[in-house]
Amino acid sequence: MATNRLKAAGAALVSACLLAGPAAADLVFPDLSYRTGPYAANGIPFSDGYQDYMTLLNERDGGIGGVAIEVLECETGYNTEKGVECYEATKGEGALLYQPLSTGITYQLIPKATADGIPVHSMGYGRTSAKNGEVFRWVFNYPANYWDGASHAINHILAENDGDISGKKIALVYHNSAYGKEPIRTLEELSAKHGYELMLLPVDHPGQEQKSQWLQIRRQKPDNVIMWGWGVMNQVAIQEAVNIRYPMENFIGIWWSGSENDVLPAGDGADGYKALTFHNLGDDYPVYDDLQSYVVDAGKAAGAGDQLGTALYNRGMYAAMLATEAARTAQEIHGTADITPAMMRDGMEALEMTEEKMAGLGLPNFGPTFSVTCSNHGGDGLGAVAQWDAGAKEWSLISDYGPADEEVLRPLIIADSTAFAEENGITPGCN
């Protein structure tokens, strides 16, 4: 009798554990998504791409190294407080990595995740100086960061002007927030180096009304406009540029201003608009065949299955691919499939993305080749330029992946990360 009770209690305990959360052996990747609120149109395709790629690995390969992946989705609504709540709610589930898709949430998670020993990957957003891995031991921002982006934009304008932009006027239309202000310092430094005049035009959240800024652009006629926007600000800016007949080929946005959502409302007028990117576009990759058959057709897609191949779906998928490849690297380094967050960090610090590896994953030439080290958490900072074809309704790369101006950026990153280290009593190093 007592034995039966013990068995029953044991079975109940096992059942409770199974119901309470993912099995201990699962590789847990929280997805801090936003499918509701003003930024949902951007959050949905990113999250769909992220989750669908994880599902593909589970369905096709049985997970990573034979261990299933568990995605814990938590809705942040692009709200920093909710993002922190999501972190607190999921970190105890064995979370290996956080990718919050929000600069505000990333800033809040940096001290928390550092204290908890869980890696954060802010891919193309977040705190730029996190590239210095000797200070930000648990934070990564490969393959490119905001300052790289600012430099890529200037490099592109330089290339279009035979390397001489002295005397040119370049306007920055930016979201008046910590995110939008990120490139200003870099653009000022590059202005001193190349001799262009920088014109700053902040736009208040959410950016639905930008008449003043675009009237100023119409009056002052800058040679180029760079945009640092997100959400509705992008659509309104592109429409206003069309309205004042600003030449779209001289208008270039950061990668967060370069989705289909941003250009489609402006119709044919958006033709020729450019945006930076750190991954390729479209759906002409073998992995999409697998996504279609193993995930979408099998009814296992995270969303409606209608976002495949869009810029933000690709970015979410790319984020998932980089996460899972880091996990695979961690498994190889430590000789175990059941990795911990600390092992995950080791995998991220040893990550090498080669063309051969991407081709093997069904993503040939999908992103730049790069490697991560302990001291360099930002990769090689390569970026490319894409252009919108309104007739075909598609983005296409119009440049190769090129480097940022390290001569200018490196001192800025060292200065910012050193200041952070001093403020927080961190001794830089790789131990």
Place this chain on the structure above:
Amino acid sequence: MPDQLLFAMEVFLNGLMAGVLYALVALGFVLIFKASGIFNYAQGVMALFAALTLVGIMEGQVPFSHLINAVFGTEVHHFGWHLPALAAILLTGVVMIVLAWVVNRLIFRHLVGQEPIILFMATIGLAYFMEGLGDLMWGADIKKLDVGLPQGINLWIDETTFEAFGYGFFIDNLDLWATGIAAALVVALTIFSQYSKQGRALRAVADDHQAALSVGISLNFIWVLVWSIAGFVALVAGIMWGTKSGVQFSLSLIALKALPVLMLGGFTSIPGAIVGGLIIGVGEKLFEFAIGPLVGGATENWFAYVLALLFLVFRPQGLFGERIIERV
């Protein structure tokens, strides 16, 4: 004429146009507050919901298609039609009337006589419910709205001002249309409230609920009527703002632009909403033009509220609001 003066004139005109768009949103708040004393927090979401519904109907999108497909395993997304804009606007108007009826039947009918703060809280709940409902019905993707309104620079104004001053003014065709439509809307509302039986009943309710009830006016009918009109005004605002930026969930935030207009123009005056909108539009644009560059720009959001607060100091009831004197 000096360049700066020409630029200031251009900014002034664009400020007027922006003010009309703010006034369109403020108008919905005023209508409901005037008739029922409810500060309708959901007015911005009503504009979003109306615009979503309009695009959905025009494009023949099946409402709740994601839910239907998930539950029944079907693959329905579109009815296969593309309705003309006018027909879609009329159908959306019907949807907004049904919504007004449902809102009153299920919420406000049960809250008659409650404190204003309770009614306000109810509209907060309504706002979040409608945002979720809109998402569930039509999806969260950004939708292009094209009802045939022209957009872009008005060439006639550009050329005429260029000939006169040597500098062509930029005025957006959409803003000109918005001005015309807003003017027509105000005239129609004025005629309706002054000369129709329902309009007079509406004014009676606005003046004194109890007295209106005592002469046989149905409070429920009036509330449904006024919520329907506010729904139609929200539809017009949704069309204008949705055409500018695409129909997306941040459209609900246009309510933030209406608040300083209401503070300035008063919560109970239709002309106040219009004049308040124009003052806010011109004030914030001129301030951004003249002072913005000296203080780093992005002054419009906060300056609108500063301007409204300045007016409030001298006229707490707003520029056109009713002065309420209560006996102690």
